Amino acid sequence: MSKTLVGVLLFCTQVFYAQDYFFKKYHPFQSKIPSPEAYLGYPIGAHHTRHDRIVDYLEMLSVVSDRASLINYGRTHEGRRLVMLVISSPENMEALPEIKERHLAYTRPNASLAPDPELPVFVNLAYNVHGNEPSSSEAALLTAYTLTASNNPEILNYLNNAVILVDPTINPDGRDRHTHWANMYQGNPLVIDPQDAEHNEYWPGGRTNHYWFDLNRDWLLAINPESRGKLNWYHEWYPNVVTDFHEMGTQSTYFFEPMKINGSLNPIMPRENYEDLNNLFGEYYSKALDSIGSLYFTKEVFDGTYPGYGSSYPDLQGGLGLLFEQASSRGHKQKTAFGEITFPFTIRNQYTSSITTLKAAVENKDYLYQYQQDFFKSAIRNAEKSKIKGYRFGDAYDKNRLKAFIDKLLIHKIEVYKADNGEYVVPTSQPQYRMVQTVFETYDKYRDSVYYDASAWSVANFYNIKYRPVNTLKRGDQISGTDNLVKVQPIQRSEYAYLIDWDDYNAPAVLNQLQSEGLVVSASFKPFTAVVAGVSKTFNYGTLMVPVSLQKKSPDEIFALLGQAQKKFQVPMYAVETGYNLQGIDLGSGFISPLNNTKVAMLIGTGVRPYEAGEVWHLLDTRVGMPITKIPMRNFNRVNFDKYNTLVMVSGNYSLTDKQQTVVKDWVKKGNTLITIGTASEWIIKKKWVKEKLIESKADSTKATVRQPYVDARENLGKESVGGIIARTDLDISHPLGFGYRNPTLPVYKNNTVWLAPSQNEYATVAKYSSDPHIDGFITKRNLEEFLKPAASLIVSPMGSGRVVMFADNPNFRGSWYGTNRLFLNALFLGQKINIPKRN
Template sequence: MKKLFSVFILLLSLTLQAQLKSPAEFLPNYGKQVTYYYQLESYFAQLVQNSDYIQHKPYGQTSEGRGLNTYYISTPQNLKDLENIRQNHLYQAGLSDSKPAATSDKAIIWLSFNVHGNEPAAAESAMNVAFELINPDNAATKEWLQNTIVIIDPCLNPDGFSRYGNWLRTVSGKDTHPGLNDREHMEPWPGGRQNHYAYDLNRDWAWQVQPETRQRMLLYNDWMPMVHVDVHEMGYDEPYFFPPPAEPMHDFITQSQKDFHTAIGEMTAKKFDAQGWSYYTREVFDLFYPSYGDTYPTFNGAVGMTYEQGGIGAGRAVQMSNGGILTLQDRITHHTTAVLTAVETTAWQKDKLIKNFRAYFKDSREHPKGKYETYIVKNSGKNEELAKLLTRNKIQFAYANETKKLSGYSYQADKDKDFTLEPNDLIVSANQPKAVLTQVLFEPVQHLSDSLSYDITAWALPHAFGVESYAVKRAIQVSTKKEVSYKGKFEYERVYAYYVPWNGRASARVLSLLHKNKINVRSATKAALYRGIKVSPGDLVILKGDNPNLTEFEQTMNVMLEGKRDFEIIESGFAVSGADLGAESYPLLKAPKVLLLSGSDVSATDFGQAWFYMDEIIDYPVSIVDIQNLKRVEFSEFNTIILADGWYDFSDTEKMQLDTFINNGGKVIAIGSALNIFEDRTGYSLTKFAEETGKVTEKELDDKESLDARFFTTESMLRRGLSGSVSGAIVENVIDASNPLCYGLGSSYFSMKTSSASYQLLKGVQNAIYIPAKYKSFGFIGSNLKKRLENTVTFAVEQKGSGQVIYMVDNPLFRGFWENGNLLFSNALFLVH
C-alpha cells in the first residue's frame, strides 16, 4: 500500500510539473507585447495552482478596483511553517514581544516590481523571476530557497500599469516601430507612470498618502524583510543600473548595508559581464530621501536597492543611439538576471544578513544615531493626522499626562528654548524598535554629503505639520497615556450655535460636509470669548438662526460633527469679550463650486495632488475639464477655478474669459508655473520685480555669474549650476495672521520649496505669506538662490473686481504629506472671500 501511495505522489508531482508553464508558454506574445493586468494575475494563479513552492497573499485593492497581490516563494516545508518563520524573525530582532514556536532562521527578501506603471518590463520580469524560482528544472533556485523566503509583489501600481498597457496595445500594429516618430513612443497625458490620482507611488513609502501604499505597508511592516529590491525602468538609452548607489547617502545607513550593496554589485557585474551587457553603479540614484522604495526599507533595517533598466518610451522595441534595437524581451531578460542574482546573494549571505538585521535594531535602540532622543509635539488639531502617520509606520508614541518644565531645540525658532510639557502633548522616544526611522523623520537637520541629490533634502515632520515642537537630547521621565483626553462639553440650557475650531484636516472635512448638505456656516475673522469658549480667526460657527429649514437642527449637527470631537455648543450669541455672533466679523461662507483644469498643459502629478485633495482629503465635489474643452465650459456654473502647476498656453480669448470670471466674483487659485498666466499682465499686480532697482540688482548678479563662469572647468559646471537651484528645501515664511489664507497655520509657515521661481513682495496685493530677510531654511538651497529669495512672496491674494486671484508660488499640496499645506489650501478654497 505504501509503495502504491509513493507511486501516486510521484505521478501527481510529474503531472503538476507538466502543467506548470513559463510565461512564454502561458501568455501569447510574452516579451513582444505588454501583458494585460488580468493576464498577469492569471499567470500567477496558475503558478499557485500547479506548484507547492508558492503561496498567494492578496493585500488590498487600488482606487480603480484592481487587486494588489503578493506571493510567497520558498520550499514547501518553509511555506508550511511560514507564520512561525515570520514571528521568529520579528521576535529575534526585537520587533515583537510574542515568542513563537521553535523554528529555523531564514533570510527574507522582498521583490517589488512596477511602482511606475509605464515601466512595464518590471512587472513582465516578475513573472519570469517567479517561474525560475519554482521551476522544477532549476536546481540552483531550489537550493537558494532552502534558507530563503522570497516575497514578490509583481505590480505595485496596477492602475498605472493598466493605463499604459491598454494604451500601448491600442496604438500597436502587427509590426514593431523602433523609430522614435511612431506613436507607440509618444505616451499621451497623463501617462501611466502614476496611479489613479496621478501620484508617484515611489515617493509615498513613508507618507503613505495613497491607498496602494497604505495597504502594502501593513503587510510590509508585518514582515520587515532583510533585503528589498525595487525594480524600475528609466530612459531607454541608459545602460542598466544596480547597486552600489550614489552619494549622497544618509548618515544613518550602516556599513553592513553598504557592504551588501558592494557584494550585490560584484555578483551582478559578473553576470552582466558574461553577457556583454552595459551597466553602471554609484551614479544618479542616491540613498537620502526617506520615502523611496530603497531608502524606506533601508531605514527599517533592510538592505534597500534600486534596479533600473533602460526602457521608458521604448514601447515594444526602440532604436538606441548606438544603433542597437532594445526590445521588451531584452528588458525582461536583464531584469530577470539581476533580480535572481539578488536572491542568490541573499541566500549566500543568509547568516550575515540575519546577524546584521538583528544588530541593526539592537544598536539603534541602545545607541541612537541622531542628536536627539525625545521629540515633543504640542497638542494641536493637526496631531490627529500625525498620530495616524506614526501608527502606519509602527512608530511608537504616547501623550503626556502631566505638566513638566523642560528645555530643548525649538523647530520653529531654530534654537534651544525652555518650554512646558503639558497633558495631551505628543511624545515620541528614539528608544524604540523603529528608532532609526523615527530619527530620520524628526531630526531637524539631515547631513547632506553631496548637493547632487535626486530629490528633496529636508522633510522634518514638525515643519510639515506646522505644530510647535521640540527635540530633547535625552530621554525624559514623565507620566504618559495612550490617548488624548478630551474635556467634557460645557453644560447648556439651549442651542444657539455650534462652534468648530479651525485647526486641521478634520475641520476642513466638517466644513465640506456642511456645505454639501447646504448648511449655512460662518467663519470668525477676529478673536472673541463666549463662556469658556475661546474663538480664534478661522473658527467655524453654525447658527441655528441661519438654518431655519433644519427642523432637527441639534440632531443634524451632532451627526455632522461626530468626526470632530472638540466642537462645542454656544448657548448665547452675546460675547464675554470681542464681537457678538451677529457682528460683521462672522461673515457667511460661500460654498465653492470648483473647476479643476486637466490636460497636456498641466503637470500630471500636480493635477493629481489637487484632485486627491478634493476627492479624498476633504471629500468635496470638483468638476474636472481638459483645457482643450475650456471653450465649452459655462463659467457661471462655477465660482472657483484651480490651476495646478503647468505650462498653460491660453489664447487671448481664454485669458479674457478668465478675467471676466474673476471680475464677476470668481476665485482663481494658481499654483507654481500657472502664475505665468497673470505675470506682467495688464490689470494684475504679479511681477517678478516690484521696483526697477530689483531688476537692476538681478541683472548685476546674472552678469557677475556669467563673468565668473569664464573660469569654470567643464567638470565643475554642473555643480556651479546648482548655485541657482533648489531640489526641495524647507523655508521659513512670515505670515499675516489676520489674513484668511493664514488662519490656523500657527505663528509662522514653513514651506516646501521645490522651484527657484521667486517674486519680490508685490504691490497692490495682500502678501499673506512671504520669505523674510535672513530667513531660516533646512536642506539644500543654492548659494545664489538663497540670497535672492529674501523678501519674496510665497502666497498672496489679489482682489480684482468682485473676485480674487490667489498666487501660490510653492505647492502647498506637495505629495499630500505637507499637512500644514493641506490646511493652507483649505483656507484658500473655503475662507478667502
C-alpha cells in the same frame, strides 16, 4: 478549479521551451506547471500583460505548486488587488510560521542570537511601482514560473535557502492605464519610430496611481492605500533584501547600485549599507549582465538620500534596498542611438537581475542576518549616546491634525507615549530610532549638492507640529492606535445658533457637508469671546456660525445635521443661546459673513503638472468630500466658466491663447477666485495678469566669468535648482488665508525657483519667508540670500471685483503637508470674502 485552469493544465503536457531567450539555463521545468506563455496565450514580451491576468497567473501557481502561496495585502484606489506570492521549498513552506519567527528575532535589539546557518534569507522581489515602467512585472511572471517550476540545482538551492516574496505590481492602477495604451497602439508589424503614439502616452500617463501620486515617494509619507498596505506587510516580514525595479529614458542602458555617494553629511543609515553591501551585490549584477552582453552603469545620477523610496526605506529597517533602472522600450520596440530596443530585451535584464539577487542573498545570508541584527542593536546604542532622550509635541487646538501625525508615526512602528498636559512623547531609545531621526531631525550640512529628489523630509514639519527635544523622559501609557485619540464633547441643542472651531483640520470638511445639506453657514472675520454652557470661551478667526432661525430647515433637522457632521469629523461644536458676546464682535456683526457654496474647477491635461493636480483632487476627494470639476485643456473652449466661482491652476507649462487668457481674466474680474500654485503663479505674473513682480537675478556685468571644467557643468548647474527644502515663513493669521492658525511661524515646502516679490500693497502679502528661513534641506547660499530671504510665499492680488491667490510653494505637496493644506482650503472656502484694501 476554474475551466480555464483545467484547460491550461491539460494543454501543458510537455515542458515549454518557447521562451528560452529568458530562462534556458534553468531547465528542466516541471511539466505540470504552466509557463506564462501557456497560460496567457502569448509569449512574454509580445504584449503588455494586464494586472488581473498577472494576479490570475500567480493565483494559479499557488494552486498547482507546493512551493507557493498567494497572500493579499491591500487594494488600490480603483479596487485592484495587491498581492504577494510567497515562494520557497515545500519543506520551508510547511514550516513557514516557525521560520518567520526565527527570522524576526533578528529585528529585536535585546535578542541574543547565535548564528543560524539553516535559516533561509527573506528576499522581497518588488516590481512596477511606476505603472508605465512595465518590463519588471513581466519579469515577475518569469521569475515566479522559474522558482515554482524549475528543478535546476541552482534554483533548488535558492528555494532551500530563501523565502522569496514576489510583489508583481506595486502600482496596478497606473500599470493598467499604460498597458491599455501600449496594447491599443501596438502595430503589426511593430512601429519603431519614437514619434509613434505607442511610445507617447497621453496626459497623465501611467507612471502614477489613481490620484496621480508617485508611489515611489510614498513609503515615508504613507498617504495612499498601496503604500499603507505595503508598510503594514513590511513590518510583519522585515525582508533582508528588497528590490525596486524601474525604467528610465530609452536612450540609456541599465543601472544598478551602488548609487551616488550618500548626500547627507552624517547619514543615519550605516555606512556598511551603502558602501559594503551595495558594492558586494553590485559585483554579482555586473557578472550576470556581462554574461548576456548587456551594458550598464553605476554610481551616477541616482541617490538614496530620500528615505521614502522603495530602494531606501528598507535601508532604514535593517534590510538592503536595491534600485534597478532599465532603459525603456516605451512600448514594444523602439529605435535608439544603440540600435533597436525591444520589450523582451528590457524584460530579460530585469529577470536576470531578479535571479541574481537571489544568488547574492543566498550566498551572503549569514552576513545579511548579522547586519540586520547589528542594525537594530546599533539603533539603541546610538540613541543612548545622544543627549536627546525623546521628542515632545502636542497641539491644544487641532486634535485631528495631531491625530494624523501620530498615525504616521505608528505606521512606521515608532513608539509614542502620552505625556502630561495633553502632549505626547517619542523616546529615542527604541528599535525605530533611525525613523525617529527621520521624522524629527533637520539638517543644514551636506556632502553633495545635487539630488534626485528631496533633500528635506522632517515629517513633523510637514504637519506643522510644534515639537522640542527633551533630555529627560517621562512617559505615560503607550499609544497603540488612533481610534480614540480625538474625543469631542457632543454638541448640545440650541434654538439660537451654533459655533464651530475653524482651528480643526477637519473644519472645512464640516463646512462643505453642512453647505451640501442646504444650511447657510457664516464665518467670523474677527475673534470674540462667548458664553458656552455657562463658561466663557474665546473663538479664533474663521469660527463658523450656524444661525437657527434663518435656515430653511427646522431646529430638529439642523441639530441632527450638525450631530452627523460632528460624529463623522470629530470637530468641536458649541451651542449658544445669545448673540451678545462677552468680548469682541457679536454674532450679528458685519464681521460675521455668510459663505457661498464653493464651486471649484481645475485645469488639467497637457502642460499641467499631474502630481500637483492629483494632490488637489485627492485632498478634496478623501479629506473634504467635495467634488472638483477637472477640465481638460483640450476642452477649454467649450467650457462655461460661469458655472464655477473658484478655479485652480497648479504648476505647469501653460500655453493658453490670448483669447483663452482673456476668458479667464474676465471671469475673475466678475468677482471670482483664481488660485495659482508654483510656476502657474510665475506664469500669470509674466503674462501681466496681475501687477505683482518676481525677484530676478541681479546680474553683475563687471564680474569676470570664472572658467570651470566642462565635466563639472551638470553638477554645478544642478545645485542651483531647489530640489526640496523646508522653509520658515511669517504668516498673517488675521488674513482670511491665515485663519485657523494660532502661530504666525509656519513651515512650508519649496521645490521650485518661483520667487515672488512681496506685494506693493501692504495688505496683500499673506506669508513671507522669515529673516532666518532655512529649516531643513540643501539650498545654495546665493539662493538663500538673494532669493529666498526677500521673497513672499503667498500673495493675494486684486483683479477687478475678484482676486488671484498666488502660492509660490505647493501647500498640498504629496498629500502629506497637513500643515499648509489649510492655506489652500482657506483660499477655496474663504477666498470669496477677500477684498484687498487700497489707499485712495
